[in-house]
Amino acid sequence: GINDDVTHTSLDFDPAFDIESDDIVRAMFWGLGSDGTVGANKNSIKIIGEETPFYAQGYFVYDSKKAGARTISHLRFGSNPIHSTYLIHRANFVAVHQFVFLERYNVLDNAANGATFLLNSPYGPDEVWDQIPRPVQEQIIEKNLKLYVIDAAAVAKETGMGARINTIMQTCFFAISGVLPQDEAIAQIKHAIQKTYGKRGEAVVRKNYAAVDSALAHLHEISVPDQATGSIQKPPPVPAAAPEFVQAVTAKMIAGDGDMLPVSALPADGTYPTGTTQWEKRNIGLEVPVWETDLCIQCGKCVMVCPHAVIRSKVVEESALEGAPAGFLTMDAKWRELKGQKYTLQVAVEDCTGCTLCVEVCPAVDRQNPERKAINMHPQLPLREEGRQNWDFFLNLPEIDRVDTLKFTNVKNSQLLEPLFEFSGACPGCGETPYISLVTRLFGDHAIVANATGCSSIYGGNLPTTPWSQNKDGRGPAWSNSLFEDNAEFGLGMRLTIDKQSIYVRELVDRLRGEIGDDLADSLLSADQSTEAGIIAQRERVVALKDKLVNAATPAEKDLLSLADMLVKKSVWIIGGDGWAYDIGYGGLDHVLASGRNVNVLVLDTEVYSNTGGQSSKATPLGAVAKFAASGKPNDKKDLGMMAMSYGTVYVAQIAMGASDSQTMKAILEAEAYDGPSLIIAYSHCIAHGYDMAQGMNQQKLATQSGYWPLYRFNPEWRAQGKKPLKLDSKAPKIPLEDYMYNENRFRMLTKSNPERAKKLLADA
Numbered sequence: 001g002i003n004d005d006v007t008h009t010s011l012d013f014d015p016a017f018d019i020e021s022d023d024i025v026r027a028m029f030w031g032l033g034s035d036g037t038v039g040a041n042k043n044s045i046k047i048i049g050e051e052t053p054f055y056a057q058g059y060f061v062y063d064s065k066k067a068g069a070r071t072i073s074h075l076r077f078g079s080n081p082i083h084s085t086y087l088i089h090r091a092n093f094v095a096v097h098q099f100v101f102l103e104r105y106n107v108l109d110n111a112a113n114g115a116t117f118l119l120n121s122p123y124g125p126d127e128v129w130d131q132i133p134r135p136v137q138e139q140i141i142e143k144n145l146k147l148y149v150i151d152a153a154a155v156a157k158e159t160g161m162g163a164r165i166n167t168i169m170q171t172c173f174f175a176i177s178g179v180l181p182q183d184e185a186i187a188q189i190k191h192a193i194q195k196t197y198g199k200r201g202e203a204v205v206r207k208n209y210a211a212v213d214s215a216l217a218h219l220h221e222i223s224v225p226d227q228a229t230g231s232i233q234k235p236p237p238v239p240a241a242a243p244e245f246v247q248a249v250t251a252k253m254i255a256g257d258g259d260m261l262p263v264s265a266l267p268a269d270g271t272y273p274t275g276t277t278q279w280e281k282r283n284i285g286l287e288v289p290v291w292e293t294d295l296c297i298q299c300g301k302c303v304m305v306c307p308h309a310v311i312r313s314k315v316v317e318e319s320a321l322e323g324a325p326a327g328f329l330t331m332d333a334k335w336r337e338l339k340g341q342k343y344t345l346q347v348a349v350e351d352c353t354g355c356t357l358c359v360e361v362c363p364a365v366d367r368q369n370p371e372r373k374a375i376n377m378h379p380q381l382p383l384r385e386e387g388r389q390n391w392d393f394f395l396n397l398p399e400i401d402r403v404d405t406l407k408f409t410n411v412k413n414s415q416l417l418e419p420l421f422e423f424s425g426a427c428p429g430c431g432e433t434p435y436i437s438l439v440t441r442l443f444g445d446h447a448i449v450a451n452a453t454g455c456s457s458i459y460g461g462n463l464p465t466t467p468w469s470q471n472k473d474g475r476g477p478a479w480s481n482s483l484f485e486d487n488a489e490f491g492l493g494m495r496l497t498i499d500k501q502s503i504y505v506r507e508l509v510d511r512l513r514g515e516i517g518d519d520l521a522d523s524l525l526s527a528d529q530s531t532e533a534g535i536i537a538q539r540e541r542v543v544a545l546k547d548k549l550v551n552a553a554t555p556a557e558k559d560l561l562s563l564a565d566m567l568v569k570k571s572v573w574i575i576g577g578d579g580w581a582y583d584i585g586y587g588g589l590d591h592v593l594a595s596g597r598n599v600n601v602l603v604l605d606t607e608v609y610s611n612t613g614g615q616s617s618k619a620t621p622l623g624a625v626a627k628f629a630a631s632g633k634p635n636d637k638k639d640l641g642m643m644a645m646s647y648g649t650v651y652v653a654q655i656a657m658g659a660s661d662s663q664t665m666k667a668i669l670e671a672e673a674y675d676g677p678s679l680i681i682a683y684s685h686c687i688a689h690g691y692d693m694a695q696g697m698n699q700q701k702l703a704t705q706s707g708y709w710p711l712y713r714f715n716p717e718w719r720a721q722g723k724k725p726l727k728l729d730s731k732a733p734k735i736p737l738e739d740y741m742y743n744e745n746r747f748r749m750l751t752k753s754n755p756e757r758a759k760k761l762l763a764d765a
Contacts, residue, residue, distance in 0.1 A: 003262040010263075018090055024078035025054075025177070027093035028110060029169075030101050032284060034067030034427065034687065036166025037097050041073040043192040044170055048077045048179060051188055057082040064462040065425025066455060067687055068284055068353050070105070070256075077179070091115060093177060094145075097152070097169055099123075100283045102132060103234055105256050108139040117145045118172055120152040120165060122286070122381065125220035130230060137228035147222040148176055153286055155218050159210040162692065163286075167193060167208050171215040186212060199749050200690070238279040246279050253464030254280055274476055275469030277351075277423035283384070285354030285428075287377040291345045293331045295364045295374035298343055300415030302358035302375050304661055305697055307430040309422040309437050310348040311358055311375075313415050315341050316397050325389045335413075337406055346394040348423070349380055349387030355429035356694040361658075399472070403533045408442065409669060411661045420444030420476045424467035426459040429693025431685035431700070432604040433459070434657055436575065438664070439602065440468075443571045443672055445475040446535060448498070450491030452576025452585060453484040455611040456604060477573075484580055488588040488601070491574035495597050501566040508560040509545075509567070515557065516548050529569040530673065538568050571672055574601045577684075578619035579609040582638050586618075590643075593650050593677045600671050601679045603640070606686035608746075614688040621708070623761035624746045626688075632750045632761050644679045645714045645726070651676065652714040656683035658700025663711050663729045670715060683709050690745025699743060706740040707733030708765075737765060 004010035020026070031037025038060050049056035054077040063069030074088045094111045095118040101107050102119075111117065117140065123131045128149050132140075140147060150172055152165035161168075167189065174185035193208040237251040249265050252258055289302070289311065303311050315333045321342060324330075333343040356377055364374035400406070400416040408414050420440035426433045432455060440447065449468070451457045460467060461481050470476030482490040506525060513521045520541060527538045542564050549561040574592070581589055581603040592599060608626050609615040616629040618638040625632055644650045651674040653667035664682075671678035683703060685696035703709035711729040719725040741747040741762070750758040 003260070005262045005264050007263075015089075020084060020090065021078070021080070023080070024076055024082065024084075025093065025179070026088045026091045026112075027073075027075040027095070027173070027177070028088055028091040029071075029073040029075070029095045029097065029173075030105070030107050031071045031073065031097040031166075033063065033065065033069040033071055034163065035097060036164040037169065038062075038071050038073055039196070040166035040170040041075060043189070043196065044173065045075060045077075047185075047188045047192060051184075052077075052180060054078060054179070055080065055082050057084065059087065061087070063425075064458065064464075066430070066459055067427035068282075069425060070101070093173070094118070095169060095173060096120065097165060098284070099131075102136050103283070104237070104254075108136060108143065108145070111139070111143055111145060113143050115143065115145050116176055117147050118169070118176060119147065119149045120169060121149045122151055122153060122379075123149075124151070125149060125222060129222060129225070131232065132230055133232045133234045134228050134230040135234050137230045140224055141226070141228060145224070147224055148172065148219060149222055150215065150219045152215075152218075155211060155214050159214055160207045161211050167211045168215045171212045172219050175216055175219065182216075199752055200745055201748065201752060239281070242279040243273070245273055246276055250276055250279070250464050258464065272463070272466060274466050274479070275422075276465040277425075277467045278469070280423065280465050281350040282353075283350050283380070285349070285352040285380050287354045287356075288349045288352040288380045288383060288387070289347050289356075289358050289375045290378045290383070291329055291347070292372070292374050292376065293329055295366055295372070296331065296345065297364050297374065298331075298334045298412065299363060300412045301361045301363065301661065303345070303415040304411055304438065305357050305361050305434050305657065306437070307355060307357065307426055307428070307433040308351060308353055308424060309419040309433075310352045311345065312348075312394070312419070313343065313345045314394065314397050315343050315400060315416060318342050320397055324393055325386070327386045328390050328393060335406070344394065344397075345375075346390055347387065348391050349383050350391075351423040352380070353428035354380070357429055357697060360694055361697050403536060408532075409665065411665060414438070414441055414665065417441035418471055420447075420469045420471065421460075421467050422469055424459040425462070425465075426455070427687050427693065429685075429687070429696055430459075431606065431683070431693075431696050432456060432577075435602060435604060435655075435664070435668075435682045435684070436460075439573060439668060440477055442668065443573075444477050445471055445473075446569055447477040447571045447573055448494050449477050449479045450487055450494055450572070450574045451479060451481045452487035452574075452580035453481060453611075454577040454580055454609075455606075456575055456577060457481040458611060485584045486588055487576050487580055487585050488574055488592040491572060491599055491601075492592045492595060492597060495572045495599050498566065498570050498572065499597075501563055505560060505563040505566045508556055508563070512556060512560060516545060520544060520548070524567055527567075535569055542567055572599045574599055576603065577610065578603060578605045578607060579611075579615075579617045581605075582618040582640055593644055593679060594647060596649060596676055598675055599677055601677070603679070603681045604684045605681055606684045606688065607637070608686065608688050610686050610688050622765045623741070623750065623758065625749045626746065631754060632757060634761075641679070641681055641712070641714075648719075648725075649676060649716055650714075651678035651716065652681075652712075653679070654681045654683075654710065654712050656700040656704055656709055656711060658685075658697030659683070659704035659709070660711055660729065663713075667713055670713065674715065674717065676716070688746070690749070691743055695743070699740070702735065702740040702743065704730045705733065705735050706737045708737060708740055738762060741765075 002010045045056045045058040056077040059074045061072040090112045092115045121128045152168040197204045237255040330342040330344045333341045362373040366372040406413045419437045468479045528534045552558045552561045607619045616626040621637045623632045644652045655664045657664045714726045
């Protein structure tokens, strides 16, 4: 219910009120988005509803994040029709598919007395009890719960299932619940597997079968002691250092108790603080990267590709390392300009999702052991406490001087810049967020972002936390989201407003020369802000201007004081996916590009409507299977870049970080420097493409090497310099197109369901 303590129009309710019959089986499953929990439970409902005399009902609660977010499945079944239109509050079966949830959520609050508790645990049956937080132990004892455990992640790894533990936990549920005879239940599960995954190929089906067959051998019932013996306490939802608002409001949302907040606790204007993902500490990565100093070449590639900005590097004076934790690693910095200083690379182990993109792109390989690189994955739990200490120390080290040290025009140098987009709720291995992170490293302290609805608005600005952050001076991207269809116009409105206010404030500076002085007025009006140094110098002048206007009395002086910050350059970015840019918002985008205004458009092209379930868009390539294109998309992908280049006044680039990170850097820097509209089309691998996201950057490389995704830059300024305006940055194709396409299920599926059509579409492509 809603506790409206502002208008007092809400109704009181009794949270303990329950009319549910005891003969209904009520089961709750706590899972992680993309671990397959929801899909398995949907299949379970079908099996129970179709293969038993029971009636069945399922309802699924999703977190606001992408894959890797919390999900709660509510399943009911019984001998009478079920008309319950509310969530389960008295479950007689509770399954927790992620052990870390015991620390983060009150997973057993809704368990009924005598219920069964199934736990996926990385600890064996002899040690698991001591690893369960003491408050959870007390609930298990108080409610007389039957406890079963399985290391589903180990079973999944052994059977080639990766992170998907769904069929393993589903098998355990049927075995424990007894709703079907065990052999019959397993047969039905395998039938559902064939039906669900058959189109993905026999190998996928076989792996799922193997997982089912191995599950019960790893399932153990735990004898519950008479009293709690654990020493582990549940940590608070956010660290004690979090700001007051985060402690009072955000923390309750993180803990899953946001519905209990009174209306008065919420911001009246809907504006929420930025940089709050840093307090969330989701701890969902089973493995995290570990740095090997003896191999590292300090190239910065792992920092650049990290989708959640959990890998970061700094170069500092050795004196800054005084008091460092014992396990804090450093090495001599490999920059001529930073000679004598120390380089460190650290990982936020509690924020890492374990995607392994960093390992895949690392070029530094041990010649004696080719499987060992300069960064390698290791189990997270043993590293958590040391990692937390190292990360806290790292954050307090000074940031690189952005003016007097290096030119931040290449990958190696840009790794030292602070990202102002961190720890988002994007899928593990996301192909979109590395581009956003890079933009914020380069321009974040003076960026204004209009974000189209889609994946980027969900992981970028949804409650309870936001990844858009700020530096030590309190500067960071100002972010807002309007609608799906009008994002380009929304961003143009920001640009027009900034331009109008800039014109007005410059008029005021000229008009009030007598009050502020000719020298300051001239320097404010003639400032070159094309470089970082120029922007910083202008900020200092604005501070001096505000000091002179501290006693502003006239309307003009007050206006100048309030608008003084508009004298500093603002970088406007319009960001969204292909569903917006190619389809629903294309008309507005075309208008904005034709306007000639100085905006930067970043299209995160996943070639499908990723956020809404994988529907085909005009960016979907020929032959790809998607919703509304089940037999393979019959026509070509729209060439958005060519259409924009036809104006002759728009900077256009097509980039793929995995194919060329240096070209990505060049394009983003050139686009922002161009005094006019720019369009960057960024290849963004996606979980909807149907392959292991750890291979995302390699797949981007193959897309370019096959000729499918050419890299180019079109700069109208080059024409004025007597040069050709178009530069092709990639070479001629050197691998067959199918070597790229058939790594992905979106293309490969058609070879199973309709091989003749797949062959024809490949030839057409």
